Amino acid sequence: MKTPLRFLLADAPDLDDAMVLEVWRGDDMLADVRPGADGWAVTFFAHGQLVLSLDELDEIRRRAEEFVREETGVTS
Structure with missing residues (x-):
């Protein structure tokens, strides 16, 4: 079973492509990072x-x- 955790990163530029970020905490945990209407939507999935x-x-x-800064070049 996967448990999602979602939050938004404010002040993100609009991009069409979905980004994927891997974060490690014990077992593998994958975060799907995508641009959304209110900023970057970050959804984490863990077992x-x-x-x-x-x-x-x-x-x-x-x-x-x-x-997001590394992928977009946005520094603020």
């Missing part, structure tokens, strides 16, 4: 129940934002 601390969520957001 079983996904329990994250606020610090871990902040780290995931930081990694996703870094990924």
Whole structure:
């Protein structure tokens, strides 16, 4: 069973292509990063129940934002 976790990265440019970001935390966890109407939609999939601390969520957001900056060249 896969458990999704979704959040948005604000102030993201509009792009047509879907981006994929891999984040490791114990077992493999895959994040699908796509441009959306309100920013970048980041959906994480993990096997079983996904329990994250606020610090871990902040780290995931930081990694996703870094990924978007690298892919788009946007620095702000």
